[in-house]
Amino acid sequence: MSTQTPAPPAPTTTAERSVLLKLYLGRGVLAVVWAFVFAGAHENVDALAITLLVAYPLIDAVSSLIDHRTLPDGSERRVTAFNGVLSTLAAVAVGIAGAGGVAPVLHVFGAWAVLSGAAQVTVGIRRRGPELGKQWPMLIAGGLSFLVGVFYNIQAAGDDPSLDVLSVYATGGGVFFIVQAGLLGWKTRQLRTGTL
Numbered sequence: 600m601s602t603q604t605p606a607p608p609a610p611t612t613t614a615e616r617s618v619l620l621k622l623y624l625g626r627g628v629l630a631v632v633w634a635f636v637f638a639g640a641h642e643n644v645d646a647l648a649i650t651l652l653v654a655y656p657l658i659d660a661v662s663s664l665i666d667h668r669t670l671p672d673g674s675e676r677r678v679t680a681f682n683g684v685l686s687t688l689a690a691v692a693v694g695i696a697g698a699g700g701v702a703p704v705l706h707v708f709g710a711w712a713v714l715s716g717a718a719q720v721t722v723g724i725r726r727r728g729p730e731l732g733k734q735w736p737m738l739i740a741g742g743l744s745f746l747v748g749v750f751y752n753i754q755a756a757g758d759d760p761s762l763d764v765l766s767v768y769a770t771g772g773g774v775f776f777i778v779q780a781g782l783l784g785w786k787t788r789q790l791r792t793g794t795l
Contacts (some may be wrong), residue, residue, distance in 0.1 A: 611729050613667070613787075614690055615669060616664040616669075616783055616786065616787055617787070618665070618666075618669045619666070619780075619783055620780050620784055620787065621780075622662055622665055622666060623776045623777070623779045623780035623783065624705075624776070624777060624780035625662075626658065626662045626714040626773075626776045626794070627772075627773040627774065627775070627777035627778075627779075627780060628657075628773065628777065629774030629778075630655075630658070630769045630770070630773030630776065631664070631675070631769070631773035631774070632771050633651065633654065633655055633658070633769050633772055633773075634765075634766040634767075634768075634769035634770040635766075635771065636651060637645070637651050637652075637655075637762075637765060637766050637769065638763075638766040639697070641762045641763075641765070644697050644700055644701060644704065648697070648762075649662060649693075649694060649769035652691075652693045652694070652697060652704060652708070652765075653690045653691075653693055653694045653697075655690075655765075655769060656686040656687070656690040656693065656711060657686070657687070657690045659682070659683075659686040659689045659715065660683050660684075660686035660690065663679050663682045663686060664683050664686045664787075666679050667680050667683060669677045674725065675722055675725045676710030678721050678722050678725075679718075679722060680717050681718060682715055682718040682722075685711065685714055685715060685718070686711070686715060689707065689708075689710075689711035689715075692707045692711075693707045693708060693711075701755075701760045701761065702755045702756075702760045702770045703755075703760055704762065705754060705755035705760050705762070705764075706751070706752055706755045708747065708751055708765060708766070709747075709748040709750070709751030709752040709754075709755060710748065710752065711748070712747055712748030712751060713744075713745050713748035713749060713752075714743070714748075715741075716740075716741045716742065716743070716744025716745035716746075716747075716748060717741070717745055718741075718746075719737060719738075719740065719741030719744060719794075720737075720741035720742055720745070722737070722739075722741075723737040723741055724738070724740040734779070736776070736778040736779040736782065737775065737779050739775060740771070740772055740775035740776070743771065744768075744772065747755040747764075747768055750764075751764065
């Protein structure tokens with residue numbers, strides 16, 4: 600009786616998984632660090648707060664660019680490009696909105712969270728294969744981003760808008776990215792040891 604050796608994963612899948620693992624981990628850690636710094640720096644919407652507010656969507660834009668460069672032509676690549684452009688525009692818009700105070704910043708951040716969350720869910724659905732960890736953390740994070748973005752716009756229209764919620768948003772998103780990186784690392788180890 601012959602024993603079958605598990606077939607190695609396709610090179611493109613292995614390369615994509617490796618890039619995504621590093622990308623998700625880096626993106627997650629940066630989000631958590633940003634949340635920690637922003638939590639102590641947003642009492643006033645001053646130059647430091649606005650700089651941090653601009654930096655957050657730029658982190659997402661750079662991550663989308665890195666991701667975009669590794670993807671083959673197709674709808675997933677187009678959605679990733681859209682998210683990169685969207686995040687760049689959000690960085691510019693939130694910088695401008697900062698001059699108007701808390702409410703305009705929340706409106707811009709909320710609109711960006713809605714659209715980028717929808718894009719994240721779309722990409723997550725297209726990466727649902729077991730080789731990429733089924734993308735549950737990314738799907739949940741994208742869905743929550745969409746819902747939270749709606750909430751931010753409602754809050755911005757209220758009597759007492761606050762930027763406190765942004766640190767919570769960034770922390771939650773960062774944790775989901777780190778969890779997804781962990782799942783990709785676990786899947787990579789399974790494939791290497793043939794225990795998939």
